[in-house]
Amino acid sequence: MNDKEELIKVGKYNLEFNDILGINIDELEIFRSKGLPSHMVKRKHFKCLKYIDYIPDIILDPDYIGINPNEPEVSIELVKRYTDNVMIGIKLDTDGNYLYVSTMHDVQESKIPRRLHSGRLKEFSTLVQKDAADDIEKFIDNTEKQ
Secondary structure (H helix, E strand, C coil), X not given: CCCHHHEEEEEECCCHHHHHHCCCCCCCEEEEECCHHHHHHXXXXXXXXXXXXXXXXXXXXXXXXXXXXXXXXXXXXEEEECCXXXXXXXEEECCCCEEEEEEEEECCCCHHHHHHHHCCEEEHHHHHXXXXXXXXXXXXXXXXXX
């Protein structure tokens, strides 16, 4: 990414992603470029243009998270189910020490189960809810022992 004036802040990296994905990224701000819509048009990702203002929601509460195995550097994928399955790709700008949304497009419904099965994607909401339920259960067990 070139100039920070061309960027719009859209969220903050969730450190829980590190544990689930087995990576180590700092809790950095996430930006998108003002040129992201034109990038999407150029790549023919028209279907997702209507979701561009949903990026903060996708970052805050994705349904699935993963890593793109086809990228040389770590590229995180966040997928959220709306009427369409919307995926954003997030990369690290090492010079600027920030994260940015590198792409945004729809994912066909048939690809979700395949990517879950291969391990490329992991369910995020379910994992967080399960961890919270486990913590509550441990708390109750400890309380009963006292």
